[in-house]
Amino acid sequence: MHDTATHDDAKGQYFWVWGALLVLTAIEVVLAYKQVFSAVRMLQVLLILSVIKSALIIGYFMHLKFERALMRWLLVISVTACFIIMYFFFFPDAGRVLPPPNGVGLQ
């Protein structure tokens, strides 16, 4: 009772993916706790790491990597397009930070 998605029965790769996710989480925690970057750069780095983790979960755990290409691309492109549109709605406005009266900078 298989669908036409290709099957990759190697269980080992899922343990590697799990390990990679734990390592990426540890990297995020260390970077944030040590406050290695400024706030805006930290947000960018954490978002990039989160996107990498999501790609691993969606591709391997949710099996999308092994589905038919049409389904894979249709889902990814449509949701990404929505997020890009949301970004253009929100972030140019969010960046216009009014300087606070006591001169404290963006945290």
Added chain:
Amino acid sequence: MADATLEHGAVGHGVAGEYEAPLFGAYSKKIGMWLFLASDSLTFGALLFAFSYNRIYTVPWPTPFHAESIANATIMTACLLSSSLTMVLAVFASQRNDRTWMRYWLLATMVFGTAFIVLHGMEWSKLIGEGLVIPGFAGVLGVAKSSATGELADISKNVPQFPQAFFGLTAMHMLHVTIGVIYLGVVAFRKWFLPALAVIWIAAALLIPSGNVFHYPVHALGIGLILAAIILFLKPKDYDAHDVEICGLYWHFVDLVWMFIFPLVYLMSTKVV
């Protein structure tokens, strides 16, 4: 029941009246779940964008999460990641028709998910006890007014966007995890899960004290019990590998959302002493 159009040899090319393979090469339940997850990702996306907007625009944004909070959130993240792994193993077991191990792995997934909910609930109770509340909301749920003074009480008064964003996002996610655990229980144990859920609901309702934020919301478990009973009695079914797989898709989505909530909400508000 298998979708006959997907079985090997069922597709007859060029033969009149034969079924054509579906467009996406997957059975319809899987397509339906992916469509639901795409819509739910936009819901969480909107909440996360609103949070990020607030985070950048509100100056200064509080950073109250000490090492213990970050350690607790990291353990919660590890629980969810491990639950995703056990979910994958449950799907494998169901595909080789090994019901026993399918149930074991689904139970392990439920245990990790429940650990996440319990740790999260304890964290919420601690933060509310120390004064982090949404102004005006505490009275609605009968939460005991905290007489705490200190950093979190000041944040609630001066930067209410912080508790609004924190509790709003994490409440939505916690609800999804709770629904996911009930869904897993229904697929794994079918009608045997109903008495177990009833016991958990009653025990939680009796043990959670009246001033706690979860004293009334715990009755969502009762709503889940009623819905699960309706589904199990009105549409009894022997859940197969496809059902386990789409249950897994939902569970991995819940984990995926946490991959964004954890860095944006917790790690971006870390206090370094």
